[in-house]
Amino acid sequence: MLASTSRTAMNDEGRHSVSFDVHRVREDFPILKRRIRGRPLVYLDSAASAQKPKAVLDAMQVAQETIYANVHRGVHTLSQEATDAFEAAREKLRAFINAASADEIIFVRGATEDINLVAATYGRKFLSAGDEIILSELEHHSNIVPWQLLQTEKGIVIKVAPIDDDGNFLLPAFEKLLSPRTRLVAITHVSNALGTVTPVRAIIEAAHRAGAKVLLDGCQAVPHMAVDMQALDVDFYAFSGHKMYGPTGIGVLYGKKELLATMPPYQGGGEMISTVTFAKSTFKEPPHRFEAGTPAIVEAIGLGAAADYLTALGREAVRAHEQALLAYASQRLSALPGLQIVGRAAEKAAIVSFVMEGVHAHDIGTILDRAGIAVRAGHHCAQPLMERLGLAATARASFGLYNTMEDVDALADALKIVREIFA
Numbered sequence: 001m002l003a004s005t006s007r008t009a010m011n012d013e014g015r016h017s018v019s020f021d022v023h024r025v026r027e028d029f030p031i032l033k034r035r036i037r038g039r040p041l042v043y044l045d046s047a048a049s050a051q052k053p054k055a056v057l058d059a060m061q062v063a064q065e066t067i068y069a070n071v072h073r074g075v076h077t078l079s080q081e082a083t084d085a086f087e088a089a090r091e092k093l094r095a096f097i098n099a100a101s102a103d104e105i106i107f108v109r110g111a112t113e114d115i116n117l118v119a120a121t122y123g124r125k126f127l128s129a130g131d132e133i134i135l136s137e138l139e140h141h142s143n144i145v146p147w148q149l150l151q152t153e154k155g156i157v158i159k160v161a162p163i164d165d166d167g168n169f170l171l172p173a174f175e176k177l178l179s180p181r182t183r184l185v186a187i188t189h190v191s192n193a194l195g196t197v198t199p200v201r202a203i204i205e206a207a208h209r210a211g212a213k214v215l216l217d218g219c220q221a222v223p224h225m226a227v228d229m230q231a232l233d234v235d236f237y238a239f240s241g242h243k244m245y246g247p248t249g250i251g252v253l254y255g256k257k258e259l260l261a262t263m264p265p266y267q268g269g270g271e272m273i274s275t276v277t278f279a280k281s282t283f284k285e286p287p288h289r290f291e292a293g294t295p296a297i298v299e300a301i302g303l304g305a306a307a308d309y310l311t312a313l314g315r316e317a318v319r320a321h322e323q324a325l326l327a328y329a330s331q332r333l334s335a336l337p338g339l340q341i342v343g344r345a346a347e348k349a350a351i352v353s354f355v356m357e358g359v360h361a362h363d364i365g366t367i368l369d370r371a372g373i374a375v376r377a378g379h380h381c382a383q384p385l386m387e388r389l390g391l392a393a394t395a396r397a398s399f400g401l402y403n404t405m406e407d408v409d410a411l412a413d414a415l416k417i418v419r420e421i422f423a
């Protein structure tokens, strides 16, 4: 068994060293003290939803107990304090992804709504019959179905960039798909099913050379690595709060200011208008134009606390810790007879999908649960990817910053038992 990582790395600003002590970090997550079926919880399902540190839970609790009111429309003190906290959260998210302006941060329910918003506003306004968009074989359903809905409505053409059998994104093949009709490239930054990190800089540069805009699905990237909107020069970036140790019901759509300014509203209602008469309404500037109705106020404040939490730990330290977990898990699992890791891309985040000869992924998940180990089993909302790989389902262990080398050992040992049961 390897010792758990306690390491030193540069923090996000690269200025001074921070140490990462996973056992201390685990103390921040009350749920990790739970026992499941009499065994200590080994939580390996962070890609589906990550657990929340006390800093996030407390920020939400304190907000509700001390400053809660509706935002943006009240003259009373509580409403002003709630508005300040809500807008301060927007600024925290701006800093977290290094966007140029807080006006580029739109709060919506999560990545699914982010992508539907872009399809329904940018897509409806700027795409017409015969225009092409490029997705990839790695995509989550939430970055496929909104475009299919637009295809039905508008007659746009969807092209799909291929991967190789290891799950690597094939850049030259992608570049060949670009054409003068390509309007948008919508691709995941990190695959939720395989962990592949796609070559986003090269994708963005090639798409921009071809005159296309780029949307990145950053759901699985933001928990694992620092992302920088200005350095990437990406047009849209989508992510959910609950995958980055924040609450459900809140996510961020980043959009370049000049692009958002050209887009029509998403939903109509309160908060997003400047004036309303029965004859005509006028709309606010972004981001408020895209935030109709009462927003998820407390959840936004919780997400701001999650961003602060990750920044304070140091995202480079988190990444280094998780890369060590990934290396160890890959080594231990590939040594197990009858087990095959699915997804061996050159660059991966800490997600390990696997299949076991003669055992259905759901049976693996059920037996692991008896050992207190939470993994996901199924198609991971990526049915076209499963079809590409010739699989119905995989089991997936996805690691978070609170996982330890002992968690990997527990997984590997339990998988040996699964094998024995089905031998």
Ligand code: PMP
Pocket (backbone or CB within 6 Å): 047, 048, 109, 110, 111, 112, 113, 140, 142, 143, 188, 190, 191, 192, 217, 219, 220, 240, 381
């Ligand atoms: N994209 C990716 C890559 C994901 O992993 C997920 C969540 N599994 C989503 C999009 C959708 O996120 P949400 O359900 O939070 O909207």
